[in-house]
Amino acid sequence: MSDLSARIAAKAREEAEKKKNKPPHPGPTPDKPGGNESEGSDTEGSSNNQQTDSNNANDPTKTYREGKRNISAYHSDAVFRQFKILAAENDLTVQELHREALNLLFSRYGKPPIA
Numbered sequence: 877m878s879d880l881s882a883r884i885a886a887k888a889r890e891e892a893e894k895k896k897n898k899p900p901h902p903g904p905t906p907d908k909p910g911g912n913e914s915e916g917s918d919t920e921g922s923s924n925n926q927q928t929d930s931n932n933a934n935d936p937t938k939t940y941r942e943g944k945r946n947i948s949a950y951h952s953d954a955v956f957r958q959f960k961i962l963a964a965e966n967d968l969t970v971q972e973l974h975r976e977a978l979n980l981l982f983s984r985y986g987k988p989p990i991a
Contacts, residue, residue, distance in 0.1 A: 884957050891957070947978075 951959075963973040979989035 887957050888953060
């Protein structure tokens with residue numbers, strides 16, 4: 877087994893162990909943003925929306941993501957792990973590696989690398 881294969885297998889075992897020990901996500905609740913706000917008066921809903929808006933103003937990811945769209949795809953665990961390993965080996969974030977991959981794809985098909 878190659879060194880890379882061994883690392884991928886070890887990472888897969890580690891991820892499986894994490895999933896086994898991770899509590900399930902509870903989902904949105906009425907008292908948290910994104911919850912069911914259909915109950916109560918309009919006044920209650922608007923104050924809750926104001927609170928959510930002020931929380932969003934302090935969230936740096938909101939400004940980073942502004943004007944951008946999500947592109948996602950589903951792949952096997954092996955593809956996911958290999959992508960994460962590639963990012964780590966090259967000291968890149970997954971976002972940076974994804975940007976590089978998109979630019980290479982665009983170039984291959986004669987499009988400008990705009991990612």
